[in-house]
Amino acid sequence: MLNHQCNTSDILVELYNPIVGKKETESTVRRTTTPVQSMKAVEEFKDTMSDLRDILLPELDRVDKMVVLPSKDFIDVVKLIKKTIAKRDHKKVDFDRYTNNVKKLQDKKDKSANDKN
Structure with a gap:
């Protein structure tokens, strides 16, 4: 999610940047420039x-190693235990x-020849 947000911010900066091109003639449409306040907000x-990504990714990796992976291992062990209990x-x-x-x-009091075998 953090990477997605960073990619979104990069795309917003590209969208709001002014387009550099040929000089305008009478036949081309003049585009309005992005207000300075909007450009500043996008860059911020x-x-x-x-x-945030640089700060949170190491923390999230630590949480993944300390909480998520052991809980996945625990779930695998519980599944094995449930399977063994069902088999038992x-x-x-x-x-x-x-x-x-x-x-x-x-x-049975009257046992036939079949019952004795």
Whole structure:
């Protein structure tokens, strides 16, 4: 965003700068020059944006290294933990199902030849 604002300020300075060209004749349209106050404001805006970018970018890089990257790593770890928990839950459901089947077979009084195998 800071780079975008600096680029915008550069474009504004280019837009407000007077156009240098041939002398005007009667057939060409005379363009009005930019008021000094407007040109000064645009140049101040450009200088301010450049200064802000120079000051804030190192701070933002520091925040990125100290906060954003560790939080991304944490999110990756949490995703892995959730995946492991879901896998464990599936295995637990399977184990409970097999345990219930074994218990039913053990509790059955009349066991057939198929049940003994």
